[in-house]
Amino acid sequence: TCWCLSSSRVYLSVPPRNSRRVVVLGAPRVGKTSIVRRFLREDFEERYEPTREDFHRKLYHIRGEAYQIDILDPAGEREFPAKRRLTILTGDIFLLVLSLDDRASFDEARSLRSEISQAKSALLRCPAEGARVPVVVCANKADLPAEERAVSRAELLRAFGGKDTACTLFETSAKEGDETLERAFEALAARAGLPVETGPSHHRRVSLRSYRRLGGGGRKAEAHASPCGALHPLARRPSMNADLRLVLATHGKKRTSKPAKK
Numbered sequence: 001t002c003w004c005l006s007s008s009r010v011y012l013s014v015p016p017r018n019s020r021r022v023v024v025l026g027a028p029r030v031g032k033t034s035i036v037r038r039f040l041r042e043d044f045e046e047r048y049e050p051t052r053e054d055f056h057r058k059l060y061h062i063r064g065e066a067y068q069i070d071i072l073d074p075a076g077e078r079e080f081p082a083k084r085r086l087t088i089l090t091g092d093i094f095l096l097v098l099s100l101d102d103r104a105s106f107d108e109a110r111s112l113r114s115e116i117s118q119a120k121s122a123l124l125r126c127p128a129e130g131a132r133v134p135v136v137v138c139a140n141k142a143d144l145p146a147e148e149r150a151v152s153r154a155e156l157l158r159a160f161g162g163k164d165t166a167c168t169l170f171e172t173s174a175k176e177g178d179e180t181l182e183r184a185f186e187a188l189a190a191r192a193g194l195p196v197e198t199g200p201s202h203h204r205r206v207s208l209r210s211y212r213r214l215g216g217g218g219r220k221a222e223a224h225a226s227p228c229g230a231l232h233p234l235a236r237r238p239s240m241n242a243d244l245r246l247v248l249a250t251h252g253k254k255r256t257s258k259p260a261k262k
């Protein structure tokens with residue numbers, strides 16, 4: 001993945017092996033945007049504003065290597081199954097969010113997990129249980145009083161725990177930004193095959209200009225620089241056509257890699 005900021009002559013390159021797309025899914029008003037803001041190390045906002053689509057790109061410099069995480073919250077696609085399916089097919093890892101005081105959001109999260117497994121298994125041509133899609137589930141609003149809880153711990157474990165090691169469950173509070181939320185971010189990095197330093201508390205936040213300057217000290221200086229991350233201010237979600245080409249290319253590789261039948 002490459003990009004350019006011509007106004008400041010910034011040229012950066014991230015090897016494909018170090019680039020991931022995180023797709024954030026869940027019902028409205030469960031805290032998806034707030035959790036993403038915590039990941040990006042932005043302040044929590046109490047006020048709710050409906051999200052149509054959020055796309056963020058964060059760049060990292062860790063032990064001399066560049067990494068990239070794209071975060072996509074396609075909230076506006078809930079009424080467009082075909083678009084959401086395409087979004088799912090392009091995701092490398094999924095963050096499912098539900099609210100502990102909203103039973104319907106729990107049901108939707110379960111449905112979304114099945115939808116993810118089915119879409120990925122169809123692409124990979126394997127049973128749904130064999131797709132092994134990495135998923136992190138945040139049961140949000142854990143700070144609410146127990147009497148306001150609409151989903152029990154046992155129900156959460158039955159739905160998202162158990163023997164499926166590809167799915168990790170956390171009860172979180174985006175409002176308080178608790179330690180459990182930090183562990184969820186660490187699990188997100190682990191499931192994505194990325195360094196733990198991509199977690200928000202494991203690197204220093206820098207501007208894109210400062211990030212660009214890291215290459216000026218040579219490879220030895222780069223390798224010893226402390227881990228840092230920068231938001232790309234001009235990042236935009238790739239077009240639907242670009243996403244479709246990506247899926248078709250991936251599907252083509254899977255087909256050609258299979259030995260021909262005699």
